[in-house]
Amino acid sequence: EAQVTQNPRYLITVTGKKLTVTCSQNMNHEYMSWYRQDPGLGLRQIYYSMNVEVTDKGDVPEGYKVSRKEKRNFPLILESPSPNQTSLYFCASSFGSENQPQHFGDGTRLSIL
Amino acid sequence: QKEVEQNSGPLSVPEGAIASLNCTYSDRGSQSFFWYRQYSGKSPELIMSIYSNGDKEDGRFTAQLNKASQYVSLLIRDSQPSDSATYLCAVALKKVTFGTGTKLQVIP
Numbered sequence: 202e203a204q205v206t207q208n209p210r211y212l213i214t215v216t217g218k219k220l221t222v223t224c225s226q227n228m229n230h231e232y233m234s235w236y237r238q239d240p241g242l243g244l245r246q247i248y249y250s251m252n253v254e255v256t257d258k259g260d261v262p263e264g265y266k267v268s269r270k271e272k273r274n275f276p277l278i279l280e281s282p283s284p285n286q287t288s289l290y291f292c293a294s295s296f297g298s299e300n301q302p303q304h305f306g307d308g309t310r311l312s313i314l
Numbered sequence: 315q316k317e318v319e320q321n322s323g324p325l326s327v328p329e330g331a332i333a334s335l336n337c338t339y340s341d342r343g344s345q346s347f348f349w350y351r352q353y354s355g356k357s358p359e360l361i362m363s364i365y366s367n368g369d370k371e372d373g374r375f376t377a378q379l380n381k382a383s384q385y386v387s388l389l390i391r392d393s394q395p396s397d398s399a400t401y402l403c404a405v406a407l408k409k410v411t412f413g414t415g416t417k418l419q420v421i422p
Contacts, residue, residue, distance in 0.1 A: 234410065236412075241414065242414065243402070243412050243413060243414035243415055244358070244402065244404075244412040245412070246409050246410055246411070246412075249408075249409055249410070257408070257409075259409050260409070260411070291357055291358070299346070299406040299407075299408060299409065299410050300345055300346040300365075300406050301346075301363075302348060302360040302363050303348075303358075303360070303410070304360075305357035305358050305359070306357060307356075307357055308356075308357050
């Protein structure tokens with residue numbers, strides 16, 4: 202089954218404790234992206250990757266890191282999480298580029314105390 | 315000015331009516347346009363994509379694009395209660411920018 206898999210689905214943690222949210226897709230997609238979704242602000246792109254070793258900032262990259270060492274994986278790293286990063290996070294992928302429809306993971310609900 | 319603007323709603327329509335959802339965008343260079351549906355607590359799922367001016371129909375859904383007016387819309391014919399969700403407009407130009415979504419309520 203074609204899918205984008207995020208882990209964990211839920212996480213409660215504390216300020217300053219480094220965490221990684223994993224994202225993996227099995228569709229051989231080139232383009233991968235991370236979003237956060239907050240009430241009233243909608244979906245905002247954090248980082249995107251056009252292909253392996255090619256990443257670029259989206260609209261809200263501050264406080265996040267990403268890497269794309271393999272085509273299928275695109276982890277999101279919060280090196281020193283803060284409460285304002287409490288949000289619902291989605292990973293998405295698309296074939297080719299951002300000009301193709303994206304497939305979304307089920308989301309990760311992150312709470313930082 | 316927001317890059318992608320949508321009326322947040324809620325937009326309430328009776329069952330069987332046509333629901334009209336609108337979206338405007340600011341970047342004239344935008345190349346690709348998408349409508350996603352998101353049920354509460356779920357991830358967005360693609361409804362329609364449109365790349366050139368005019369209408370594109372898929373079942374009960376019609377997307378309309380007018381690049382000169384920087385406007386994209388989604389029409390849902392014969393609206394059903396199961397169409398009740400938030401509809402997200404997205405515009406792509408290297409990065410992808412989403413509107414904040416329009417909440418649609420279809421009243422039985």
